[in-house]
Amino acid sequence: MAKSTFDSSTSSSGSGSAVVGNELVFEEKLSRKAPLARRAWDSFRRNPDFHITQKGQIGANGQVFDVESAAQNTAESPLARKLKGRHLQMIAIGGSIGTGLFVGSGKALQQGGPASLLIAFSLIGAMLFCTVQALGEMAVLLPVAGSFSAYSTRFLDPAWGFAMGWNYATLWLIILPLEIVAAAITIEYWDSPISPAVWVTIFLLGIISINLVGVRGYGEAEFVFSIIKVIAVIGFIILGIILNIGGGRNAEYIGGRYWASPGAFNNGFQGLCSVFVIAAFAFTGTELVGLAAAETANPRKSLPTAVKQVFWRICLFYIVSLTLVGLLVPYTDPRLIGQSSSDAKASPFVIAIKNAGITGLDSVMNVVIMISVLSVGNSAVYGSSRTLAALAEQGQAPRFLAYIDRKGRPLKAIGIAAAFGFLAYLAASNKDTEVFTWLQALSGLSSIFTWGSICLAHIRFRRAWRVQGRSLDELAFRSQAGVLGSWIGFIFNVLVLIAQFWTGFAPIQPQYGPPITGTLAHVRNFFQAYLAAPVVLLCYIVYKLIYRTPIMRCKDMDLKTGLRDLNVAELLADEEWEKASWPKWKKAYKFLC
Numbered sequence: 001m002a003k004s005t006f007d008s009s010t011s012s013s014g015s016g017s018a019v020v021g022n023e024l025v026f027e028e029k030l031s032r033k034a035p036l037a038r039r040a041w042d043s044f045r046r047n048p049d050f051h052i053t054q055k056g057q058i059g060a061n062g063q064v065f066d067v068e069s070a071a072q073n074t075a076e077s078p079l080a081r082k083l084k085g086r087h088l089q090m091i092a093i094g095g096s097i098g099t100g101l102f103v104g105s106g107k108a109l110q111q112g113g114p115a116s117l118l119i120a121f122s123l124i125g126a127m128l129f130c131t132v133q134a135l136g137e138m139a140v141l142l143p144v145a146g147s148f149s150a151y152s153t154r155f156l157d158p159a160w161g162f163a164m165g166w167n168y169a170t171l172w173l174i175i176l177p178l179e180i181v182a183a184a185i186t187i188e189y190w191d192s193p194i195s196p197a198v199w200v201t202i203f204l205l206g207i208i209s210i211n212l213v214g215v216r217g218y219g220e221a222e223f224v225f226s227i228i229k230v231i232a233v234i235g236f237i238i239l240g241i242i243l244n245i246g247g248g249r250n251a252e253y254i255g256g257r258y259w260a261s262p263g264a265f266n267n268g269f270q271g272l273c274s275v276f277v278i279a280a281f282a283f284t285g286t287e288l289v290g291l292a293a294a295e296t297a298n299p300r301k302s303l304p305t306a307v308k309q310v311f312w313r314i315c316l317f318y319i320v321s322l323t324l325v326g327l328l329v330p331y332t333d334p335r336l337i338g339q340s341s342s343d344a345k346a347s348p349f350v351i352a353i354k355n356a357g358i359t360g361l362d363s364v365m366n367v368v369i370m371i372s373v374l375s376v377g378n379s380a381v382y383g384s385s386r387t388l389a390a391l392a393e394q395g396q397a398p399r400f401l402a403y404i405d406r407k408g409r410p411l412k413a414i415g416i417a418a419a420f421g422f423l424a425y426l427a428a429s430n431k432d433t434e435v436f437t438w439l440q441a442l443s444g445l446s447s448i449f450t451w452g453s454i455c456l457a458h459i460r461f462r463r464a465w466r467v468q469g470r471s472l473d474e475l476a477f478r479s480q481a482g483v484l485g486s487w488i489g490f491i492f493n494v495l496v497l498i499a500q501f502w503t504g505f506a507p508i509q510p511q512y513g514p515p516i517t518g519t520l521a522h523v524r525n526f527f528q529a530y531l532a533a534p535v536v537l538l539c540y541i542v543y544k545l546i547y548r549t550p551i552m553r554c555k556d557m558d559l560k561t562g563l564r565d566l567n568v569a570e571l572l573a574d575e576e577w578e579k580a581s582w583p584k585w586k587k588a589y590k591f592l593c
Contacts, residue, residue, distance in 0.1 A: 083296045087219035088306040090226035091289050097229040097317055098372040099182065100282025102365070105322055106329075106348045108282075110336040111508055112275035114326025115264035120275035121282070121322055125314035127492035128283050130485035131451045134458035135290040136307035140300050140477040143293035144562040146390025148450060151457040153394060154558060155464065157551045159544035164453050165391040167536050171284075171446035172384035173416075174439045177423035179377040180204055181436070184424075186370040189345065190363070200424045203374060208418045211381045214407050215295045218382045225375035232368040233317045236349055239361075240324030248356040258330040266331050267508050273499040274508055280496050282318075284447040285379055286310065287454065291386055295408070304477045321349075328352040337510075381421075385413035396543075437528060445500065445532035452493035455486040462486075464554040497533070504529030 109117050135148060144150050149168060153161025184199040192199075210221045246253035265271065289306050293299045325348045329336070335351050347369060353361045389410035392402035403412040426435050462483050465472075472478060479485060504526040509515050516525055543549070 083215060083219045083292055084302070087223055088289055088292060088296060088302045089309060090223045091219070091292055091306070097226070097233065097313075098282075098285070098376045099369065100278075100284065101233075101318060101321070102349055102369050102372060103347045104278055104282050105325060106336040106346045106351070108275045108278040109326065109329065109331050109348055110333075111267060111278070112271035113262075113264055113266035113331045114259055116266070116272040116275045117322055117326055118319070120272060120279045121318050123492070124276065124279040124283060124496070125318055127489050128286055128451065129311050129314060130479075130481040130489035131454050132286060132289070132307045132310045133479040133481045134486045134489065135287060135454050136303050137475060137477055137479040138458060138461055139290045139293040140303045141475060142562040143296065143299040143303075144390075145393060146387060147290045147293060148287060148454045148457070149387060150390055150394070151461070152453045153396075155457045155460045155552055156453070157540075157544070158394075158396075158549040159540050159547065160453070161394070162391070162396045162543045163536050163540040164450060165387055165394075165396060166539055167443075167446050167532070168450050169384045169387040169391065171443040171450075172380040172382075172387070173420045174443045176207075176377055176380035176384070176417060176421045177426070178436060178440065179373050179380060180207070180421060180424040181426075183370055183373040183377070186366055186373060189366045197425060203377065204418075204421045204424060207374065207377045207381055207421070208414075210378055211385070211414055211417075212409070214409050215292075215382075218378060219292075221378055222375065225371055225378070228371050229368065229375070230317070232365070233321055236352075236365075237316075237320055237324060240321070240328060240352065243352065243356050244324065244327050248358070250357060254327060256327065258327065262330055262332045270503065270506070270508060274503045276496055276499045277503060280448055281444075285376065285383075287447075287450060288379055288383055290454075291383060295386075300476045308480075325349065325352065328355065377421075381414060381417045384417045384420075385410045388413040388416060438531075441528040441531040442535060443532055444529065445497065445536075448493050448496050448500075449532070449536055452490055452497075455490035455493065458486040459483055459490070460552070460554070461557070461559075464557040464559060467554040468557075468559060470559065500529055 105117065105121075108120070112120065138151055139147060142151075146153075146165065149161050149165035151161075152164045180200055180203050181196075183203045184196040187194070187196070187199050210217050242248070244254050267274070289303070289310075293303055296302055329348045329351050333351060336346055336348065347365065350362045350365050353365060388397055388401045389404065391397035392399055392413075401410070401413045401416065403410065405411045423435075423439075458479070465475075481488070505522075507516050507522075507525050507529075516522065
């Protein structure tokens with residue numbers, strides 16, 4: 001009988017594997033003298049550790065979901081584990097700094113006013129802090145492929161895991177063409193004579209090429225993109241403070257003038273609710289740090305640092321910068337009503353710079369917006385391909401999507417994601433707005449469902465941990481927010497869904513443009529805002545009826561498959577001994593970061 005794994009001394013004539021520590025590291029046996037083209041071509045061949053839940057394993061009648069096989073396959077996925085700590089930290093810090101902050105905040109300011117902007121982003125930020133802490137605890141212990149969708153399968157219900165996996169994959173599949181079109185739109189800021197289709201081609205090929213390099217290529221690209229975005233936000237914060245206290249060209253002190261007139265709030269409580277929805281969408285992508293755990297060399301060491309930095313990112317990059325935006329730009333400024341979600345002219349950051357009479361910096365900020373858009377597109381291919389591959393490994397997606405090559409790339413899933421990118425060429429059609437509006441509606445609530453599922457999975461995981469007689473001291477990383485934080489996160493996500501239902505059913509009338517009147521217009525607006533919810537529920541119900549999946553009971557949950565570290569107690573003891581020698585300032589820093 002052939003061995004499925006080999007020790008460090010095992011070799012074979014073709015290609016084999018080697019177990020180093022707890023990681024399965026692929027070794028190519030091709031001759032070093034082989035031509036580069038030959039080695040590159042051979043790297044696309046199937047990984048010998050490629051596996052998938054076989055049809056015979058899904059129940060005797062082919063209709064009962066095999067939870068054990070699904071857990072085993074996501075735990076032993078042959079994805080390459082090449083992400084380093086610095087990659088994870090920048091994915092966590094810059095993962096959601098994009099058009100939601102730079103441009104979407106303008107719509108939020110216009111609809112709710114500066115006070116609503118600050119309140120909504122602060123509360124959603126607190127919710128997301130609890131969510132990422134919960135995700136970090138599970139991902140450090142169980143860094144499996146698929147991450148949160150796999151946790152829903154393992155700790156909640158396989159049918160819900162199926163719905164969440166396809167919900168999340170659809171989100172990123174649709175975001176890719178939207179962001180590529182958005183990047184092409186940002187070029188129009190400079191009145192470029194070149195056709196947008198040319199820019200679409202350039203951006204699409206660039207994003208696909210980065211992801212074909214492998215997970216290391218994605219990590220390095222996000223590292224560079226995030227550094228640029230972080231520098232831009234810090235620069236704006238410094239500039240914003242100077243402008244507010246009268247350091248601009250006009251030497252005029254602004255202070256809290258715009259909080260007094262036109263006022264701190266706009267559209268009352270309904271305006272605040274609409275900003276909650278925009279704020280939730282702006283943070284999309286923060287959870288990618290958990291998805292990347294399966295491809296991280298040492299998640300137990302890297303992930304805790306990355307998830308702790310979410311707190312500082314929320315405080316510094318969102319709350320401080322948006323406070324300054326509310327001080328520098330009145331919500332009545334008509335320029336806040338942009339042509340699209342990526343229209344740089346509608347960015348309150350750009351408007352603040354223009355109001356100060358500073359020339360040139362608005363173009364710099366537009367470049368940052370374009371880089372942010374491309375960063376989101378890069379993440380879209382990564383997020384969708386990894387989720388699709390994990391679903392296929394669990395038998396919840398077409399089997400060919402589980403194909404992983406010798407470099408650890410989910411090649412066919414990347415191909416599907418790239419194919420969706422070609423929808424960006426619809427920008428040349430006169431029906432592009434209609435198509436993209438409904439595509440966006442299909443995935444509009446995906447992040448809310450994902451975050452709520454993470455919190456609920458963590459609550460169930462902690463209960464199973466206790467029921468099965470495990471101690472919290474055995475956890476390699478413990479959520480600072482605890483189970484209470486997960487309950488807060490779950491309740492907040494439910495409240496956002498309610499707020500979205502209300503704003504979809506009774507929308508705020510646009511300040512500029514035709515009003516939303518008539519039954520047909522209201523129904524259309526509601527489904528554009530809430531279409532994702534019935535689609536998710538339909539996926540869950542249909543899959544549950546077909547496969548008769550069980551709601552997982554705490555005593556039956558698998559808490560062992562996929563554990564990266566076998567002797568957690570000893571490793572934690574070594575860390576505690578090391579921490580004892582740290583000075584107080586370092587202990588405080590490590591606790592926070």
